[in-house]
Amino acid sequence: MKTKIQVSCDGKMKGRSRGVPARYVFAAVAMLGMFFNMLTNCFPPVALPAMVRRNTSDISEKDTVDVCIFGQAGQNSSSEVKTGKFDWDEVMQSYVMTAACFGLVPSMIVAGRLVEIWSPKLLVAVSTVMGVLFTMLFPVFAKWDVNALIVTQFVSGLLMGAPIPAINAMISSWFPPEERQKLAGITLSAMNLGVIAANGITGKMVDSMDWQFAFYIIPSSLLAWMLLWHLCVYDTPQKHPRISQEELAYLATSNVKDQFQTKSVLPWKQMLTSPPIWAHVTMAIAPSWVFNTYVNNLPTYMVDVLHYSTTQTGYLLAIPQLFFWMSAISFGFISQWVKTSHFMGHLLSYHIFNGIATLGSAACLAAVPLVGCSEVAILVLLVAAMACSGAYMGGSKLNHMDLAINYSGTLSGVQAAFDISGAVLAPIVNGLVTNHQQTLTAWGRVFYISAAVNVFFFAVYLIFGSVEEQPWNRSVIRQDHEDKGKVNQASTVNVMELYK
Structure with missing residues (x-):
């Protein structure tokens, strides 16, 4: 590919590429990043049934009406499932699986602010490398002491909070409004492809090898992705050495995050007292609760209640995630079409898509206890349920860019923290409900609780949600004169006028 070099107004050399637009390269690399991050974060629960000692000796003493008889579902005896040596009950298992999430909650908020004042590219690199190293230490600490393992996982969570808020903040800089919903949908939905891969790969790996190998092999893929991130991604279009002048001008004239303004004061008081902000960030708990029930708890449900093998469980749980992925992309495109065609109001579209995501999945989950042991x-x-949940990507997932785009890093970090709160609470609550009770009744409560959580947070957004820009988005900004001079002369629009 030939590249013509020009001198821009700041005296620096800029590449005029005739190849793939730089924003699409960023989208592709970020998509791979979301994939490998979720692959690394979501494989441990699939390996968990092979790590803990399973006790099924008391099943014959229970009311057989409240359990699935061996062979009634899955056609596999529980004896075919690998069993481990760790005596962790359901509550302890939930602590092990969610310890990293406890660390992620404050980490996401801090990282959300850091990406606005530091390099998001570098922050992702440091966070990822540290997270991979701690993940590889999981088998070592598991064999030593479960309490040490929990502490180690918590620390790993503190170190791994950067990628999601960083990529969300970079989306506001790289994707113009007319492409944002669909490109963000494709990029962020790759997380579910990572979950699909985690289910399929881990189940097969655990059944064919020792579970420890998964903790060494799978995180290594994230280190390989880091090389691609380092070579191809830049914090902003203005910092990209090979972006074309046309694309730079196009992004400069679009309503992307203003990279030539810096925040002197973060308006925490206004944020904390804004009902639309609270409605937006708490809405993330609903799909997160469903997602993490699938990832952290359903492997145990499939093995201990429906009696599938670990490999079968991995493959079967990959199917709902595949439908979520297709749904998220589809609803992202539909939402973008609705917005650009003015087919319906912006807020109304959020209400409809959020309703599909929450009420639709709630109805499906509430119906699971009614079908007993019918595996089909x-x-x-x-x-x-997962296909419905994917509609959230077309709903208010990116609502913070409507409310306060100049603080998209901070708000995406806060939103991610609430998302992780669902990841923390769902496994713990589900673990308490099913502790020493692997029965249809106990698991029925799990599904009913998930349904109720979805209905509640949809109601909150329905009442308080908004798409109106918040007045404090521009009120505490000072001009950064040094960066202002970097606006390319190829643009015929004064970027600063867009924010007056």
């Missing part, structure tokens, strides 16, 4: 009906309902 259960799988259909789980698939339908």
Whole structure:
């Protein structure tokens, strides 16, 4: 590919590329990053049934009406499932699986602010490398002491909070409004492809090898992605050495995050007292609760209640995630079309898509206990629930860019913190409900709780949600004169006028 070099107004050399637009390269690399991050974060729960000692000796003493008889679902005896040596009950298992999430909650908020004042590219690199190293230490600490393992996982969470808020903040800089919903949908939905891969790869790996190998092999893929991130991604279009002048001008004249303004004061008081902000960030808990019930708890449900093998469990749980991925992309495109065609109001579209995501998945999950041990009906309902949940990507997922785009890093970090709160609470609550009770009744409560959480947070957004820009988005900004001079003369629009 030939590249013509020009001198820009700041005296620096700029590449005029005739190849793939730089924003699409960023989208592709970020998508791979979301994939490998979720692959690394979501494989441990699939390996968990092979790590802990399973006790099924008391099943014959229980009311057989409240359990699935061996072979009734999955056609596999529980004896075919690998069992480990760790005596962790359901509550302890939930602590092990969510310890990193406890660290992620404050980490996401801090990282959300850091990406606005530091390099998001560098922050992602440091966070990722540290996270991979701690993940590889999981088998070592698991064999030593479970309490040490929990502490180690918590520390790893503190170190791994950067990628999601950083990439969300970079989306506001790289994707113009007319492409933002669909490109963000493609990029962020790759997280579910990572979950699909985690289910399929880990189940097969655990059944064919020792579970420890998963903790060494899978995180290594994230280190390989880091090389691509380092070579191809830049914090902003203005810092990209090979972006074309046309694309730079196009992004400069679009309503992207203003890279030539810096915040002298972060308006925490206004943020904390804004009902639309609270409605937006708490809405993230609903799909997160469903997602993390699938990732952290359903492997145990499939093995201990429906009696599938670890490999079968991995493959079967990958199916709902596949439908979520297709749904998220589809609803992202639909939402973008609705916005650009003015087919319906912006807020109304958020309400509709959020309603599909929450009320649709709630109805499907509430129906699971009603079908008993019918594995086909259960799988259909789980698939339908995840397909509905994917509509959130077309709903208010990116609402912070409507409310306060200049603080998209901070707000995406806060939103991610609430998302992680769902990741923390769902496994713990589900673990308490099913502790020493691997029965249909106990798991029925799990599905009913998930449904109730979705209905509640949809109601909150329905009442308080908004798409109106918040007045404090521009009120405490000072001009950065040094960066202002970097606006390319190829643009015929004064970028600063867009924010007056």
